[in-house]
Amino acid sequence: MNALQLEKIGSLQLKETHTSETKPGEILLKVTHCAVCRTDAKMWERGQRDLVLPRVLGHEICGISEESGKRFAVWPGSACGHCEDCRRGTENLCREMQIIGFHKDGGFAEYVAVPESSLIPIPDDLPGEIASLAEPLACAINGLRQIRVREEERILIYGAGSVGLLTGLAVSAQNASPFIREIRPDRLTRSEVFRDRIGMTCAEDCKEHRFDAAINAAPSSDTFLQGLSALRPGGRFCLFSGLIDDQPIPVPAINEIHYRQLRIAGAYGCTAAQMKAALNILADHKNDVKLLIEDHITLEQVPHILPKILAGEAFKFVVDV
Ligand SMILES: [Zn+2]
Ligand SMILES: [Zn+2]
Known part of the structure; x- marks a missing residue:
């Protein structure tokens, strides 16, 4: 089969490879769509903590079981299922976590081996291209869960890229009010219709x-410092994106967490x-x-x-495999 493999940092090659082998409890899914994540681009540019090379990337996957004809979105994790985190329902924190497209081969290929427990059926009237955005939206839902967002609350989101906008969607789906802060005018213009x-x-x-x-949903340290000062007393900040600069966090900002009883969650x-x-x-x-x-693209x-x-010049590209 054709697969797009990251050989080493900076080198992504389309290759003819053996179709992935399934282990007990896994099925072979024919990939129909796989969205390209900013994390895929970061892995290509500079690697990532959980990346094991060489690797077929792609973790925002939709596919079809050729046996049953059913369509599935793929939860990209596979957890041990019996540790304390797994039993608590926070299996994304499992220490034995193996992530598809990071530790295991992913969806930039014609087929992908997936644990049956990771298959989430796609509603009949939902196109696969839209369903391939379930993973980034679910990550946003997880972020909101960590800061316990309640109805009618005012939630400030940093970054009007696709993840920031999907986070806005998750906020309004919870009947809370999303606000956006974005320093780039081009990204505000591009996102205007969706935001409206x-x-x-x-x-x-x-x-x-x-x-x-x-x-x-932006990696600059400023978003963290500004976010803290934009909170009401007792407000919560979710560190959804890791910070990429080495700017130290000033002590007065830490003390603000203390005096104003702010809460920080990852x-x-x-x-x-x-x-x-x-x-x-x-x-x-869906509309x-x-x-x-x-855009829709090829491998x-x-x-x-x-x-x-x-x-940060584009929304989501979806690979039609
Ligand atoms: Zn992703
Ligand atoms: Zn576990």
Whole structure:
């Protein structure tokens, strides 16, 4: 089969490989769509903590079982199933976690081996291209879960890329109000129609500057420091994106956490249940979410669009396999 393999950092090659072998408890899924994530681009550019090379990338996968004809979105994790985190329903924190497209071969290929426990059925009327966004949306849902977002709360999101916008969708699906802060005018312009559809307001345009919670879908340290000061006393900040610069966190900002009883929570990945919830939201908003699909591409085109993704100049590219 054809597969796009990251041989080493910076070298992504389309190859003819053996069709993935399935282990007990796994099925072979024919990939129909696999969305390209910013993390794929980052892995290509500089690697990632959980990446094991060489690797077929791609973790935002939809496929079809050739045996049953059923369509599935893939929860990209496979957890041990019996440790404390797995039993608690936070299997994304399992220490034996193996992530498809990171530790195991992913969806930039014609076929992918997937544990049966990771298969989430796609609602009948939901196109596969939209369903391939279930994983990033589920990660956003996980982020909101970590800061316990409640109805009618005002949630400030940093970054109007596709993840920030999907986070806005997850916020409005919870009947809370999403606000966006984005420093690049081009990204505000590009996202305007989507933001209008889901009721996401520019934070600059609102009078009230105190938010119940904030979440970063942008990797600069400034988002963290600004986010803390935008919170009401007792507000929560979700560190959804890792920070990429080496800027130290000043002590006064730490003390602000103390004096104003702020709470900080991390979020990484998502659970299978959150993927299911994401598919339901996507089914309710398929016409809105369509706006976030930049283009359909082939496996061959993936290496060429990665710089565009790193530059934050595009929404989601979906590979039609
Ligand atoms: Zn992703
Ligand atoms: Zn476990």
